[in-house]
Amino acid sequence: MSTGDEELAKDLGPLAALTIGVGTMIGAGIFVLPGNAIEQAGWFAVVSFLLGGGIALLTALSASELGTAMPRSGGAYFYVNRALGPLFGSIAGWANWLGLAFASAFYMVGFGEYIRVIFGLTGPLMVGPIALPAVKTIAFLGGALFVAVNYIGAKETGRLQNIIVILLVAILAVFTVVGALRADPANLPPSKGFGPMMTTTGLIFVSYLGFVQITSVAEEIQEPGKNLPRAVIGSVLLVSVIYALVLIVMAAAVEQGFIAEQQVAGNIAVVEVGRLILGPAGAIALLIGGLLATASSANASILASSRINFAMGRDRILTPTINEVHPRFGTPYRAIAITGALILGFIVAGNVELLATLGSVLHLVIYGLLNIALIVMREANVADYDPSFTVPLYPFTPILGALTSFALIAFINPTVVLICGGLVAAAIVWYLGYARTRTEAMGELSEFILSRSESMPDAAVSTAESVRPDGGRHRVMVPLANPQHEENLITLASAVAKHHGGIVDAVHIVTVPDQTSLEYAADHIGDHEEDYDALLDGAREHAEALGVDIETHTILSHRGFEEIFDAARSHEADTVVMGWGPDAHGSPGRAESAFGEMTTELPADFLVVKDRGFDPERVLVPTRGGAGSAYAADVASVLQEEYGSEITLLHVADSESTGEEFLTEWAEERGLSDATIRVESGDTKEEIVRAAEDASLVIIGASEQGLLVRLFRGSPAQQIVEEVDSSVILAEKSHGRSLLDRLLSR
Structure with missing residues (x-):
């Protein structure tokens, strides 16, 4: 049985770290959602993707500083837990874990859709005497495969990501170069205003979930002080540029109304645009690209999400038995198995839009808390906080990152926001009912408040006392x-x-x-x-x-x-x-x-x-x-x-x-x-x-x-x-x- 001091081998090089972020982001977000985005926002869909990238970049800067100061498995969860304490750590941990599981299920459903199109499946699949929906069946089997790949080890996962992402970027590069030659500003669909643009930003934000997940495997990255900021910030900038170019091509390289026709027909819009501008070979290339994109997103998300519950187990927010490391593969196999079971369950129970938006809202909560965590670590003057990368324009950058992350939630489907609010409430109940009596670390914010109780407002001191963990206190x-x-x-x-x-x-x-x-x-x-x-x-x-x-x-x-x-x-x-x-x-x-x-x-x-x-x-x-x-x-x-x-x-x-x-x-x-x-x-x-x-x-x-x-x-x-x-x-x-x-x- 392993203990809370288990360590993971440093198997991920700089390219593998970068491709975890890029591979998670370039997935169903760019191969499924652009058609919906253009329909909802017109040419402002390009602005939606750039705005989403801007919000992500603000948090990427904070994540880079926190990651170089504390390269520990768990990423955003660990930073929030260390800075704000285990109550917020429970919220961040559950939100990060479930958010990635929802997103992984979303990516795998997209994977199933591409397989359906490639093989021309028009009806249900027969599994023995039982007829099952083709997309869900393929998604389920693909999800099980990628869970097994992650079970084997981080090194194998990193190598797979390298291959997938390099091929994917090459396909999209050809698409954007050829499409740009056909682009005509006259083809741009009219903008539908600020409100629809913000709503679209909330919808497509699922496309930007990957960069913080690089910090989730920080313990496994070689030279994290140098490679982690490059991977985090670089993945956001690279993906934002790719998204903007793809959206411009899709909006300007085809006549107005073409995207709407494909949406009504149930086709994959980006594939049909590729068919029009590149011919059948282009459609095939983009089908393969979509397949690789959804696969890489799911694969990277499974890798990162399993490390979240590994870290939660280490901090006793979950049972420490989840930490057991496989004697042969060196991976937290129990954490991976539990995460895999959740993903497969979500594939069966959820639909594409619900899974995508649930992942978006939960991660926006995490990103807001992560920016606040950076401020706390700076202002509390934590003794061992010594990052090799620091956020520029502090404190403006993390404050803006927190505000924009929380504000974007207001533009997302209210039903989804309500569900996520219930999950956050459940995480609070979990902490108060289970984790509080088991976890030990109080968090820098509570330490800061209680050490200055005489000068702090009574309400702040009372709140800090009421939620402080006592699992480490006999x-x-x-x-x-x-x-x-x-x-x-x-x-x-x-x-x-x-x-x-x-x-x-x-x-x-x-x-x-x-x-x-x-x-x-x-x-x-x-x-x-x-x-x-x-x-x-x-x-x-x-x-x-x-x-x-x-x-x-x-x-x-x-x-x-x-x-x-x-x-x-x-x-x-x-x-x-x-x-x-x-x-x-x-x-x-x-x-x-x-x-x-x-x-x-x-x-x-x-x-x-x-x-x-x-x-x-x-x-x-x-x-x-x-x-x-x-x-x-x-x-x-x-x-x-x-x-x-x-x-x-x-x-x-x-x-x-x-x-x-x-x-x-x-x-x-x-x-x-x-x-x-x-x-x-x-x-x-x-x-x-x-x-x-x-x-x-x-x-x-x-x-x-x-x-x-x-x-x-x-x-x-x-x-x-x-x-x-x-x-x-x-x-x-x-x-x-x-x-x-x-x-x-x-």
Whole structure:
């Protein structure tokens, strides 16, 4: 299994990097959409393509600076996540991933259309006894092929792109040169105004999705500081020129009305223009060109999109298991497989216009965020931000890039914008519901705001606090009930939290009679708990004095002890530190109640404290080698780190020599080789009680006896707690056990 530190081989040279961008952009956008563009905007379609290229160029400049400063797999997603934080990173990641998947499906449907025309398919394809739409079937099979090509590796993908793009540019060069000789300004269709031109720009912007994807494979580019800006900016300029020349030829080399006739007839307009100006050979060349163009777009998009979810997995916005790299091919094969499945699903479910415009809107969102990310990285004075290429005319360039990207969305089909808005909202929900508790990096924007909280607006600070990730912060929940034990519980919790770089979550559970509604109790809480907030105020003051971050909560419930487990789940606690009640919570020797043990799993690690004064100077840890005592040893290590505790490890064995050998090895495995080793023979409980006379604190791993055994025989841990004079901590790891194990295990 790979880890979040997986690296990808640098297999892509400068030409391969350039052709990823050019190959992604010169696709269905230039071989399918020009006819629609001319019909919608007249000769202003040329302006639409140039305007789209201008917007793309602004973002390409920002992407080049960010890419040279941070050449990491993930491209735009990574930059937004690093600068704006994982909330916006989730939006950018999902938008980039799904946007490329939509675009890939769009390109493959275009691929299927060209295959249909080349082979003269007029009806459905028969696959055995089933009749399937020819275009969709071909698109599906072609998509599966390109997913397989990307599965093999980036080097093979780069070589394929080189061949496809060079042939494609050669075909378009012949088309534009010969077409320019026939061009007549009198043939230009009349302009249809500014509004249709902007709408057309939104439609054809799918043609400019490729350049940022070069940064998605930045980790695989040789000499990224030099080759990445050349590839990003060069691909936009090259493609913009090609688009403008092709549009001029299509608009001026044929008589007015010709494009409209081809659109009505369902023909591919660029192919029919080629037939008119170059003859049958020209039509064949452009059919081959269209086939290569759609194939190269899909191929490059699959390559880039699979790297997006690879990067999201690395940052734990998706599960890190998606990061596994193939041992032979060196590619993130799981990410590629998932992306491929999405693309094939979109091919089956979507139509050309929907897929194209969905890809456009999602990428405009990303481009806007990317330009803002550049501004944040500059203004926050990030220490390791040292790009080898810098944006000219800063901050004008990224500001204009962000504004134009977001503004263009307003001219796209409202239904598509609504769908994309739903996807953005889903990405936010995904972050808040899943990724926030798993991802670690906070983002430079939040760091900047929170580090200047006294001078920042309260709304900004509050927002930054509310969305900050806590997946990297160990959460230690402390249920509080008795002010006499509050300080010691918070002290222990703070030590655990400090060791893990975490946070203390103090929870006061107020038990309300079943006859009283929780709503009424919330309005009359003083009737149920006098000075209910004093307990949490004291906990906050004590934790802050120990230098640990703390959150406090009051929970009203009809249940008492059982509510602790629900709170641990809802607060996503990693560790729970709680007091040992007089009745041991109905389950001697365990942190769970007798009823809860029958119905629930232990939701976190538990430290249950029998408090007789917290003194971690001399800590005794009895062990028989089980999981419970291993966790007890871990807790002792935390106390040693925080308070310099002297640790004694006790093992009761039949043979002193065998027991000493076992205990020495056990201590070394847990980093406690400096602990005092004590081996005794005799009754385990009596030896623990005797050894505890020299200890100020005893930490015991929780009994693994089952429920019935404990109920009928009692618990050794409970007996030890009653007989020793020092405080005792019962340590139990989070676990899940079957009902049979819970009842009968020994």
